[in-house]
Amino acid sequence: MHLGEKIRYFRKVKNLSQQELAAGICSIPYLSKIENGVTEPSDEIQQHLAARLEVRLESINENEMIQKYIDLFYSLYQRDHKSAEEKFNALAASPLQSVDDDILHKIFKSIYIMMTKLETQGVHELLDEVSHIGNVMKGEKAFYYLLAKGQLSYFSNDYDEAFHYFLKAEKQLVNHSFQEWEKGYLLYMIGLTANQLYRNIVALEYTARALEIFEKNYFFKRCADCRVILAIVHLRVKNFDESANQLLLAETIANTFNDDVLHGVINHNLGSIATHKGEADQAIELYSKSLEAKEKVTLSAKIMTIFALVKEYEKTNQSAKGLELIDTWLKQVQTDPLNRGFELHFLYFKHLFKYGEINADFMINELLPYFEQRNEWIHLADYYPILGKYFEKQQKYKQASHYYSLAFDALKNMHQVGVTYV
The missing domain is CATH 1.25.40 (Serine Threonine Protein Phosphatase 5, Tetratricopeptide repeat)
Structure with missing residues (x-):
């Protein structure tokens, strides 16, 4: 990326016209030549443009810079939110940024918001700011950008679009060097999204590949996540024994780490097995235990369990309990x-x-x-x-x-x- 492209990038990011940026520094035609790479500005003009844009235009070590963001991503991957917060705040404290640093910061800020808060507020705007300059989205940055776009679509419940972005990110794995855990996380997200789309064969394939990587890296909680997806897919094809077996393996991990939320997920899916077997009373008991375990999580993390419980109350003609449950959650x-x-x-x-x-x-x-x-x-x-x-x-x-x-x-x-x- 030449200097003019950097200037144009930051001018558009900061929503400035050429007239507003050039005022008192140079003519608009001269600024246009700079942005198009036709001419190089003098050091003095470059300094004035950088000051007005409030950025740093000189090159910095991109490999060193990107590694800092990968370290942040690793903490998020490990679900170490305290460490992730410290790393994110340190990166955000830098007053001046290069173009590449600005792009990476917005991409990883988006990933940070979604993986810590499980929400998308402000993420659309961040990713839109870096997407309108197509020629800067190359190499490793393209992988993380596509990953972030996939996460955004996933959290927005647009699973078809999420699947599209994740598969595009997978193609980046061929041409660039990524760590095994990064590859594992992407494969897991593809499996998770395929599961939401009921594409069972694809979900099984990608989840199994992710599980293999997680097991080699001894990241047991991610292994449990994979086991849950595998259990769901086997349940859909009425392979109840294998579904229950996967959940029991996940439960071992939940017991080891005393993870209430994971227990809630497991009980929900055990309830689903009971539902498919026609064991309504058992299903209601398991769904209720799941809601208790998920008491402190967000509504989005337990709404499927609430809905499953509502349907079981309808099957068993427990209208009063069904109404009470709906009235408890409908406003939220x-x-x-x-x-x-x-x-x-x-x-x-x-x-x-x-x-x-x-x-x-x-x-x-x-x-x-x-x-x-x-x-x-x-x-x-x-x-x-x-x-x-x-x-x-x-x-x-x-x-x-x-x-x-x-x-x-x-x-x-x-x-x-x-x-x-x-």
């Missing part, structure tokens, strides 16, 4: 737009618990359009037949046939996008 769910899907699920079940029948108008006008717009065939395959049965009971056979047909199409679409769920 409604405060976050990312939980809109769960809000609709809860509103559907609230009406069902309260009146003993579905609200067909709500389903047709609000619930179905939301999931249809997002192509969430898994949920549509559940809700379409419910409406089909509802209209069939009312002897409205044309409408019933319509929704049964949509249910068939939803199952077909699941198959076409690689969803294997039985």
